[in-house]
Amino acid sequence: MYRIIILTFSVLIILSIVSGCSDRGVTSVSEKYPSGIICNAQHVFEEQLGNSMFEPISPSTFVIFKVYIPDSTVSGYGQQGQGKPLPVLYMLSPFKEDESFYFSHGLQDVADRMIAAKEIRPMMIVCVGGVNGFGGSFYGNSEAGGKYAELIGKKTGNNNLQLSMTLIDYVDAVFNTIPTRDLRAISGAEMGGYGAMRIAMEYSENFSSVSSVSAPLDFDGASGDSGFIPLFRQVVDELDTSYRYMDTSNAHPLQTIFIAASTSFSPHDTGVVDVGINGDGKITDMTTYFHPFSSIEYHLPFDSAGEVYQPIWNLWLANNPPNMLTTKYAHSLDSTAILLMAHPEALYGYYQQTADFHTYLSGQGVDHTYLEFRGYPDFPATAHRFIYDVLPKILKFHSDHFVVPE
Numbered sequence: 001m002y003r004i005i006i007l008t009f010s011v012l013i014i015l016s017i018v019s020g021c022s023d024r025g026v027t028s029v030s031e032k033y034p035s036g037i038i039c040n041a042q043h044v045f046e047e048q049l050g051n052s053m054f055e056p057i058s059p060s061t062f063v064i065f066k067v068y069i070p071d072s073t074v075s076g077y078g079q080q081g082q083g084k085p086l087p088v089l090y091m092l093s094p095f096k097e098d099e100s101f102y103f104s105h106g107l108q109d110v111a112d113r114m115i116a117a118k119e120i121r122p123m124m125i126v127c128v129g130g131v132n133g134f135g136g137s138f139y140g141n142s143e144a145g146g147k148y149a150e151l152i153g154k155k156t157g158n159n160n161l162q163l164s165m166t167l168i169d170y171v172d173a174v175f176n177t178i179p180t181r182d183l184r185a186i187s188g189a190e191m192g193g194y195g196a197m198r199i200a201m202e203y204s205e206n207f208s209s210v211s212s213v214s215a216p217l218d219f220d221g222a223s224g225d226s227g228f229i230p231l232f233r234q235v236v237d238e239l240d241t242s243y244r245y246m247d248t249s250n251a252h253p254l255q256t257i258f259i260a261a262s263t264s265f266s267p268h269d270t271g272v273v274d275v276g277i278n279g280d281g282k283i284t285d286m287t288t289y290f291h292p293f294s295s296i297e298y299h300l301p302f303d304s305a306g307e308v309y310q311p312i313w314n315l316w317l318a319n320n321p322p323n324m325l326t327t328k329y330a331h332s333l334d335s336t337a338i339l340l341m342a343h344p345e346a347l348y349g350y351y352q353q354t355a356d357f358h359t360y361l362s363g364q365g366v367d368h369t370y371l372e373f374r375g376y377p378d379f380p381a382t383a384h385r386f387i388y389d390v391l392p393k394i395l396k397f398h399s400d401h402f403v404v405p406e
Helices: 002-008 107-116 148-153 167-174 191-202 229-237 253-265 310-317 321-326 347-363 387-401
Strands: 037-044 062-069 088-092 124-128 184-189 209-213 289-293 296-299 337-342 369-372
Touching (some): 062 107, 124 167, 148 191, 184 191, 184 387, 191 321, 229 253, 229 347, 253 296, 253 310, 337 347, 337 387
Parallel strands (some): 088 124, 209 337, 337 369
Antiparallel strands (some): 062 124
16 A cells, blocks of 8 residues: 555645635635645556547647545545545536636635535545547547546546556545445536536446536437537638638637547547447548548538538437437436536537436436526626536535435
């Protein structure tokens, strides 16, 4: 154990205590409560990312994450083998946001305050960055785009810090956790909300609760022609030249989002792609085949007129939460506590996609909680300004659904 601790903490940097912050301002300095610590951590996930098409751009197979640990005077928690063990909440970042996202929106302050007030039980919070070569993986599960869902959601039981570990394995091996489903949860906003819901379905044996905030959870919407579909023509209309020259910069984020999602949902055959439209695990269709870089190849789900291109769109729909829950992962959420939150000012139709997924779950008889957040007078919940305000609801929901043994 001593050798494991020494090895582990060679890649952990214990940071100075920092105050939480938000777009709405920091908590008053007159409020006094014990502050937890934040550890920076990273680990190599060669098995899940070794075939990723992003390797030439980002040669490392490291995933970077930050870990919040409550103040020891309140919780007595710390590294593996010290104090009382903790339940764990995993939080996945939105598109183009890294592992600091939730902390920059006040997570530490909110957690410190709520734990000190006994509004939530002490918990460890692991924040995972979702940024890769094109800004985000959508936490998919393809060889070419990276098996991020497996990396985050699977548990192998390996505790010797070898490269074949998953994130759950690593966190349970290094930190003082309670390594059971009843005390493990997952959450995310926008792209991270999709990833959280997907992982909760695919690896339902490992998470007892899931929360998703304004996320792309119903790709074609309740009507079958909404969701992402109205955005196809918008992407094509904003291009100055051929749609084969889509932008990967922040100047056109919607274009970048479709490229990023395509690398996970419809990458071109690289020899190891595990889904396809020909029944043999290979994508050979060339109609929407793009290769802006020599080793990064993908397919878009629409044609040059912005119309649905069904063969590729079908690959996307195979990754659509309602389709996943209806087919391969039917009943996977039956024993999972579910929180959906949506704000009408969300970009890219994510509000409606979340609302449509709520409608779908209700129609399937899946028990869940649905909340809407509409900001304040003269202060709408645009962009990420709502995050600070919904964090208490997220933490309280998961705390209330942790099942702690007597």
